[in-house]
Amino acid sequence: MSNIICICNQKGGVGKTTTCYNLGAALALNEGKKVLVVDIDPQANLSDYLGFEPDGQPTMTQLVMEIAVNGMIGMSKVQSAVRYNERANLHYIPSDINLAGS
Ligand SMILES: Nc1ncnc2c1ncn2[C@@H]1O[C@H](COP(=O)(O)OP(=O)(O)O)[C@@H](O)[C@H]1O
Ligand SMILES: [Mg+2]
Structure with a gap:
């Protein structure tokens, strides 16, 4: 059973x-939970804190664009x-400034 905060x-x-960074960490x-942090702020400060650097893989921008265009998204794209x-010890989906225009 998962919870979304x-x-x-x-x-x-x-x-x-x-709050997001510290609560997630x-x-x-401390609690041994598997945590996925999803950054949906185009300022992307949380992604910066987590050490994100563009690597050619999708960010929230590409995920949002795909959902907007196709109305759905494949799980493999989300996983990538x-x-x-x-x-x-945090898994995360990063954001970037291009999300502001999506
Ligand atoms: N509990 C707190 N006590 C003191 N300063 C805090 C606290 N939480 C955040 N801050 C500071 O407040 C500023 C804004 O926090 P931030 O998390 O970036 O806000 P937001 O994401 O809402 O824009 C940062 O400089 C941060 O270090
Ligand atoms: Mg912020």
């Missing part, structure tokens, strides 16, 4: 990114967008 607030600078490192940060 959404951290969202229209206001900037209120601790969304910090605490669940993964998942990266891993060893220090925080």
Whole structure:
């Protein structure tokens, strides 16, 4: 059984990114949970914290575009967008600035 936790607030600078990173790392490192962090903020600060660097694989931008165009997306494409940060033991799907135009 999986749980989805959404951290969202229209206001900037209120601790969304910090909460997401620390809550995710605490669940993964202290509680032994398998955690997938999904960055859907085009500012992509969370992706930066997790050490993301463009590598030619899809980000949230490509996933959103594919859903917008086709109305659906294959699981293999979603899986190819998942990266891993060893220090925080977090799997994550990164965002990038192009998501702002999607
Ligand atoms: N609990 C906290 N106590 C003090 N400073 C915090 C706390 N949570 C976040 N911050 C600081 O507030 C600033 C904004 O946090 P951030 O997580 O980037 O906000 P958001 O993602 O909502 O824009 C950052 O400099 C961060 O280090
Ligand atoms: Mg943020």
